[in-house]
Amino acid sequence: MSYGAIFPLWRTAAGEAWRDYTHHAFVEGLGDGTLPREAFLRYLVQDYLFLVHFSRAWALAVTKAETLDEMRACAATVHALLDDEMRMHVGICAAEGISESELYSAREAPQNIAYTRYVLDAGHAGDFLDLMAALAPCVLGYGEIGTRLGRAATGATPYADWIATYADDDYQRTCREVGALIDAAVARRLGPVPQASPRWHRLCARFETATRLEVDFWGMGLPR
């Protein structure tokens, strides 16, 4: 999956961390169905809280945007997170007897705090590009994971619905749109040869840090 021109450059610069994230043991357990249910639910409760803060980060991107197109794209993501993606978590948890108010008041794991606050700080301390570099691994990594697991899925895994959410055409379109948003935002601010910009290495570092925080987030969910 390329999702535009800048994402593959950032992904290559992240080196092994990218594979550690997208081929994590947690991900393989979702794909082959061996992930214990309690590990999945532990992840899902934390992920609900994660999405609350990610909605805040995309809302921050609205305020850091320089064009109406950027504002529209980021506002649409806030809406998609609050109204679509979080509903999947609420639905699965409700079926397991966990209410939305329990989800909202759950205690955040340190790995969750580290990741979400890192992304918010990237946006507060930096500009729109810093924020996009920190947000990209989450959106586009799940796109890659969904595509790979969706192709391999035998139907035997109880996590087929989760996989389908990210393998789905709708989500894949979102990934292409976010890839295009990043390409246009980088071209606008850094010009046609962004690798020559003094900012390039810092953007790559932000992407890699967020990728490593995704690895730790999966690790938080694994059986102890």
Ligand SMILES: Cc1ncc(C[n+]2csc(CCO)c2C)c(N)n1
């Ligand atoms: C730890 C973690 N990382 C990534 C995602 C996926 N995700 C987060 S924000 C977003 C954009 C939605 O349009 C998507 C797909 C997740 N749920 N949890």
